[in-house]
Amino acid sequence: MNLIVDAGNTNVKLAIFKKSEIIHLETVVVDLFVEAVKRIFKEFPKIEFSIISSVGSISEEQIKVLAIFSELHELSHASKVPFKNSYASPQTLGVDRLALSTAAYYYNPHQNNLVIDAGTCVTYDMINDFDEYLGGAISPGLQMRYNAMHYQTSKLPLLEKKELLDYIGNTTENCLHSGAVNGITLEIDGVINLYKARFKNLTVILTGGDTLFLSKRLKNTIFADSKFLLKGLNYLLEYNKH
Numbered sequence: 001m002n003l004i005v006d007a008g009n010t011n012v013k014l015a016i017f018k019k020s021e022i023i024h025l026e027t028v029v030v031d032l033f034v035e036a037v038k039r040i041f042k043e044f045p046k047i048e049f050s051i052i053s054s055v056g057s058i059s060e061e062q063i064k065v066l067a068i069f070s071e072l073h074e075l076s077h078a079s080k081v082p083f084k085n086s087y088a089s090p091q092t093l094g095v096d097r098l099a100l101s102t103a104a105y106y107y108n109p110h111q112n113n114l115v116i117d118a119g120t121c122v123t124y125d126m127i128n129d130f131d132e133y134l135g136g137a138i139s140p141g142l143q144m145r146y147n148a149m150h151y152q153t154s155k156l157p158l159l160e161k162k163e164l165l166d167y168i169g170n171t172t173e174n175c176l177h178s179g180a181v182n183g184i185t186l187e188i189d190g191v192i193n194l195y196k197a198r199f200k201n202l203t204v205i206l207t208g209g210d211t212l213f214l215s216k217r218l219k220n221t222i223f224a225d226s227k228f229l230l231k232g233l234n235y236l237l238e239y240n241k242h
Contacts, residue, residue, distance in 0.1 A: 001047040003040065003070060004233045006096075007033075007054035009120065015230045016044055022227065030057050034065050041069040051075055051237040053095045053229075073240050075099065075233070080240050082106075083131040094123070096229060097136075101127050102239070103232030104205055107223075112199040116188060116222075117229070119208035120144060124191055128199065139187065142210050145180040161213060185217045192220045 001023075006013040012033050016024040024044065028036045041047060050070040052063060066072045073079070075095040083105050087093050096117070104113035104127055114136075115125045121144065124136035140148065142161055150158035159176055167182055169175030188206075196202050206215055207228035215224040225231075 001044060001049075002234055002237050003044075003047045003050040003066070004230050004237070005050065005052040005054075005058075005066065006229060006233060007052060007058040009055060009057050012036075012058065013230065014040060015227075015234075016040070016047065017234045020231075020234070022230065025227075025230075033058060033062050037065050037069070049073070049237055049241065051233050051240075053099055053233055055094070055096070073237055075236060079236060081133075081236070082239055083127055083133055085133045087133060087135050097123055097125050099229050099232035099236055100205075100207065101125050101133050101232070102235050103228045104203075105131065106235050107205070107228075107231075108203045112202045113205065114192065114195050114199075114202055115205045115207065115228070116191075117208040118142065118184075118188070118206060118210040118214055122184065122188070122208075124195075126195065126199070137191065141208075142180060142184050142213070145184065146176065149176055149180070161210070181217070185214060188214065189219050192218075192222075196220075 002017045004015040013027050050066045051073045053075045077091045100115045104115045112129050113127050117123045120141045122139045126134045149156050169178040204222045206222045206224045211224050211226045
C-alpha cells in the first residue's frame with residue numbers, strides 16, 4: 001500500500017492506494033496533519049511507501065513523521081519522471097504540475113494531452129505525443145477572481161461562486177458572478193481552442209477543486225477527474241521506487 005499526501009496552503013489530502021485503487025481518502029487542516037498520519041498508519045499498518053507533494057505549508061518536522069512509519073519520497077524537481085521535461089527552468093516547476101503531467105502520461109500514453117487544474121490558480125500543462133512536457137500557463141482561479149474584485153476595490157462585496165441565471169447581470173452581485181464565472185469559463189474554452197489548433201487529437205483533462213462546477217459549462221469535450229493529481233502522485237511514487 002502507498003500513502004499519498006497532497007499538502008496545499010490550508011488543507012492536506014491523504015489518500016491510500018492499493019495498487020491503482022484509492023481505498024481511503026480524507027482531507028485535514030495542516031495543524032492536524034501529524035495526528036492524522038499517526039491514526040492512518042495505525043488503521044492501515046500495511047502501508048510501506050509514502051510520497052508528499054507540498055507547496056510549503058507542511059514543515060520539515062511534520063514531514064519527518066511520514067519517514068518514521070514508511071519509506072518516504074519527497075517530490076521535487078529532482079524526482080524521476082516518465083517523460084522528457086523540456087521546461088526551461090525545471091527547478092521552478094510546481095511539483096503538482098509534475099504530478100498532473102505524469103497522470104496524463106499514464107492515462108493517455110504517447111498522445112497529446114492538456115491538463116487543466118482549476119484550483120486556487122488555474123494551471124495548464126501540455127505533454128505531447130513525443131512524451132515531452134512543454135509547459136503551459138498559470139492564471140487566477142475562480143475564488144481568486146472574486147477575492148481580487150473585493151480586496152482591490154473599495155465597495156464591491158466579497159462573494160463565493162454560484163450558479164448563473166443569465167450572463168447579463170442585473171444587480172452588482174449578479175454582475176460579479178457573471179464576470180467571474182463566465183470569465184474563467186471563456187478563458188478555459190479559449191485556451192483549449194488554441195491548443196487544439198496546434199496539437200492534433202488533443203485530449204483535455206480537467207481536474208481541481210472547481211472541476212464539477214466548471215465542467216458542465218465548458219463547450220469543449222473534456223475528461224473530468226477530481227482525483228487526477230492523487231493518481232499522478234501514486235504513479236510517481238511507483239516510478240521512483242526503482
